[in-house]
């Protein structure tokens with residue numbers, strides 16, 4: 366039994382919720398669909414479903430180009446938060462235009478994905494309003510593909526993430542393309558732990574650059590009051606090698622392990638809520654606007 370201290374709505378500050386890992390994941394009724402909207406299994410990167418080639422090309426570019434140096438440069442550039450000033454909902458609307466090339470399970474505009482995952486999690490965890498909002502914002506970093514935000518290629522924005530600066534684990538999707546990454550043959554970067562030490566904490570590990578780390582940065586630097594589990598979800602939700610296969614777990618510290626439980630909960634909704642049944646945006650907007658006002662300033666620097 367572990368004690369997790371996450372600000373539950375209506376709870377006095379510091380009051381603790383007693384949960385063990387099983388309890389945490391079993392409080393939901395979300396029926397996992399077996400097939401995605403195209404009639405295939407979820408996260409199937411091998412079967413040709415009409416999107417296979419585009420997805421594979423995406424991973425090829427990502428695996429070749431996401432180097433330790435590249436990530437450092439991107440972080441420095443986007444740390445400036447000098448691209449725009451806008452509110453969270455405004456950003457949700459920008460996502461209307463974007464279709465994610467790395468995703469074998471969805472070809473709807475991203476705003477639908479945000480609302481589908483947020484509504485699904487809201488149904489099962491009605492009191493965890495921070496979790497609903499976390500779902501709403503988790504993919505907002507995809508605006509990096511828009512010209513105003515640097516117009517980055519999709520390989521630098523979407524897709525699963527992985528640490529750079531250490532060996533690329535075999536559990537990464539389309540692992541073979543890493544062979545063309547300059548870090549692959551660099552002895553500083555190609556050992557199991559590379560430039561890191563075990564237990565250093567994920568915060569000290571550079572992740573491939575993309576929408577996760579960017580949105581984490583935006584939320585944190587703009588002073589969000591979301592609990593640390595919410596920020597952790599935003600930052601690591603694409604880190605499938607860790608959450609699906611336990612790869613790279615040697616870098617986690619205690620706090621990461623606590624937050625990880627919530628990431629596992631979230632992950633299910635992120636993946637399995639993808640569907641062709643669209644959410645009525647105008648109908649749910651007032652609810653999400655009230656959450657945004659609770660946890661974020663009206664305008665943020667991006």
Ligand SMILES: O[C@H]1[C@H](O)[C@@H](O)[C@H](O)[C@@H](O)[C@H]1O
Pocket residue numbers: 465467468469504523524525526602603604605
């Ligand atoms: O294709 C998907 C998509 O880009 C998601 O937003 C990301 O979080 C996933 O990890 C990725 O595999």
Ligand SMILES: [Fe+2]
Pocket residue numbers: 503504576602603
């Ligand atoms: Fe994502």
Ligand SMILES: [Fe+2]
Pocket residue numbers: 478503504635
């Ligand atoms: Fe997502």
